[in-house]
Each structure stands twice: as structure tokens, then as C-alpha cells.
Amino acid sequence: MTPHPQDTPLHVQSATEDRNPRTTEIDTLASGDLVRLITTEDAAVVPAVAAAGPQIAALVDLAVDALGSGGRIIYVGAGTSGRLGVLDAVELLPTYRVGSDQVEAFLAGGSEAMTAPVEGAEDDPAAGAAAVAEVGPGDLVVGLAASGRTPFVGGALERARSRGAATGLIACNPRATLASSADVAVLVDTGPEVVTGSTRMKAGTAQKLVLNTLSTATMVRLGKTYSNLMIDVLPTNEKLHARIVRMLAQATGRPADQCRAALTEAGDVRTALVCLLASVDAVAARAALAQNPPDPARAGDPAGIRTAVAELGGQAVAPGE
Known part of the structure; x- marks a missing residue:
């Protein structure tokens, strides 16, 4: 009998899953103190993203090479990470006239997962591989995973590499296990969240910043601004x-x-x-x-x-x- 994934203990090695010693008393705080604590933690995100600048620049070069040669950029992710990829991709059309034929995002669980969780979607590497089944040597596949281990993203990166596409990873875990599957890994060390494991917070902010930087720098390099x-x-x-x-x-x-x-x-x-x-x-x-x-x-x-x-x-x- 095949064990259900929930029957197998999972130990994620990522600071995003650690308990934050600075926020253990947040449930005792008044609103003003609570807001100050959250924003103080958030303030550490920008320097962490800046520290990954060389890796982001390397990913920009891959993106410019892909789009400049007629290829595509494909974002793949799950949960908050995947939703941020969808957001970045769809905003490029009204801003820079770059549509889904050039930059596309695949979210584990499909469009339904934009507004509701889809059980088990992020744990399916085969679905990730299927999402990028048509990529080729001129394309770039960028995995988005706060923990750097999401199976859906892993399946996509492995399939992309097997088809000769360039690969990137944007994660918030310096020990991301998927880093070895990427030509360029942007690993932003955001540390533990204010609420343990709530990666829609600092990790999500970091990924949004990286995506903003990646796509904007790519568009500028491609001559989309004067x-x-x-x-x-x-x-x-x-x-x-x-x-x-x-x-x-x-x-x-x-x-x-x-x-x-x-x-x-x-x-x-x-x-x-x-x-x-x-x-x-x-x-x-x-x-x-x-x-x-x-x-x-x-x-x-x-x-x-x-x-x-x-x-x-x-x-x-x-x-x-």
C-alpha cells in the first residue's frame, strides 16, 4: 500500500519555517506595538534582496537572452510564490506590451488556485513537468518557491533542463534543495516570519521585490523605456x-x-x-x-x-x- 504524503514526516530545512524569537509575544501586544513589530521585521527584507543583487543581475541576463532571441520566460510556483509569478507576468502586457506569448506563469492547481487552495497541487512534480513540457533551448524557466523545495517547481525545473532551457530559482532559503536544478539561484535570506511559517509575509515581499527587479530590468535592457x-x-x-x-x-x-x-x-x-x-x-x-x-x-x-x-x-x- 502506497503511503499518503501526509503519513510521511516532512522536515523542511528553511529559516522561513523557524520560530521567530523576536515575535513570540505578538498575541499580547496592542495594535500600535504589533504594527511596529511587523514593520520592523519587514524592514530587513530590502537589504536581504539587495545582497542577492549579483544573482538577480545574472538572472536578468538569462531573461534578456531568452526574450531577445525570440524565446520565452516561464514562471512556475505554488501558493503565494506562484500567485506573485502570475501577477508579474500579467502586468507586463499593459506596461510593456509583452504578452503571455513571451512571459507566462503556471500556478500549481491552475487558475482556481489564485483564489483558493488546491489540495496537494504543490506536491505534484509531474504536474510541474507537464506545465513546461513544450519549452526549448531558447526559453527560461524560473521556479518560485519560498522554501526552495516545492515538488511542483522541482518537476518543472528538471523537465526544463532536460529540454535544454535555461533555469532560474527565486527562493528565501539559503539552503534551498532546488538550487542545484537552476543555472542561477537567487536565494534571499529573509529569516523566520513574524507568524511562524507564514511565507506570504517577508518571503512573499522578497519574492515580489525580486520579480519586480527582474522583469523591470529585463524590459529596460530590451529597450522598452527611453x-x-x-x-x-x-x-x-x-x-x-x-x-x-x-x-x-x-x-x-x-x-x-x-x-x-x-x-x-x-x-x-x-x-x-x-x-x-x-x-x-x-x-x-x-x-x-x-x-x-x-x-x-x-x-x-x-x-x-x-x-x-x-x-x-x-x-x-x-x-x-
Whole structure:
């Protein structure tokens, strides 16, 4: 008779599961003291993420290589970790026009697990492997697991490696057992949680910070920004359309009405930006951009905006100059 997983004792070696000696009396505290204790613990997360900076940068390089060569980034995770992966992936479309054909997330238990726990989903390595069954050598699979041991994630990483894909791991356990399955392991030492084992707290915050850094740095490297301005944002509502006009004004120093007119003529932010910076029409701007498409290997100008403007005899300036 095959034993049920619950019949087999599990010993997780992770500080995220340890009892925090600084919070043993939290149930005796008034609200103000309780909040101060929680936020004090949270304050340690940012330095812990910063300490993993070199590993995050290495993962950014893998992500740029994947998307820059026509591959994909696949996040896989369970529980809070997996939900954060879904959140990061879906936010890339309105912000940078990068859809699920380029960055996709798989959550153990499927979409149902976004709002309710799915029993046993994270303990199924075969399901993790099935989620990434179609990846190839040009792709990057990033496992998300606070403890660094989740079987669903392990199954995905092993399958990805067997198919020649690059692999990464984002965990909050310096002793993560899955680290050996990743080309780059980002192991953030967040220590014990305020409430023992509640990894939606410090560990979740750390993983959100790492994902924000990873995806944002990747998008910048791929030429999705000009200076610190988003130039591929989707204007899906009035607020975002106004933001685009304001961004053009910030980037060029031109009045809002000129920026609005250039955007109407050009039809997209990149072309409008070159029109305004180089004082040319949309036809000339579009041709210059076609000769200088986004390229992460173009040092100092991955978007190609500065180069296109220079070739048209204009001068690209950073906002604020």
C-alpha cells in the first residue's frame, strides 16, 4: 500500500519555517506595538534582496537572452510564490506590451488556485513537468518557491533542463534543495516570519521585490523605456493616454498640445517621440526607427531612440535636461 504524503514526516530545512524569537509575544501586544513589530521585521527584507543583487543581475541576463532571441520566460510556483509569478507576468502586457506569448506563469492547481487552495497541487512534480513540457533551448524557466523545495517547481525545473532551457530559482532559503536544478539561484535570506511559517509575509515581499527587479530590468535592457519613461505602455484608458502625452512632454520639453498632435499623427509613442526630438514627420521618424530597432546589445541606447534621432540630425536629451 502506497503511503499518503501526509503519513510521511516532512522536515523542511528553511529559516522561513523557524520560530521567530523576536515575535513570540505578538498575541499580547496592542495594535500600535504589533504594527511596529511587523514593520520592523519587514524592514530587513530590502537589504536581504539587495545582497542577492549579483544573482538577480545574472538572472536578468538569462531573461534578456531568452526574450531577445525570440524565446520565452516561464514562471512556475505554488501558493503565494506562484500567485506573485502570475501577477508579474500579467502586468507586463499593459506596461510593456509583452504578452503571455513571451512571459507566462503556471500556478500549481491552475487558475482556481489564485483564489483558493488546491489540495496537494504543490506536491505534484509531474504536474510541474507537464506545465513546461513544450519549452526549448531558447526559453527560461524560473521556479518560485519560498522554501526552495516545492515538488511542483522541482518537476518543472528538471523537465526544463532536460529540454535544454535555461533555469532560474527565486527562493528565501539559503539552503534551498532546488538550487542545484537552476543555472542561477537567487536565494534571499529573509529569516523566520513574524507568524511562524507564514511565507506570504517577508518571503512573499522578497519574492515580489525580486520579480519586480527582474522583469523591470529585463524590459529596460530590451529597450522598452527611453530614459526612465515607458514607451510601450498600452493606452487602455484615459489616465494612461494622458500619461503618454505627459511622458512625451517630459521627454521633449514640448507643449502638451504638440505632443498630442504628434501622437495622433504617428500612431505610437516611439514614432511620436522621434518626431518631436528630431523635428521630423512620422514617415521619416518611422523609417529611422526601422533602421534602429530595439537591441539590448546597443550600449547606451537599447531602445534605438537616441540613435534614430541622431541620424536624423536631432539631439535626444534625457528628461530634466
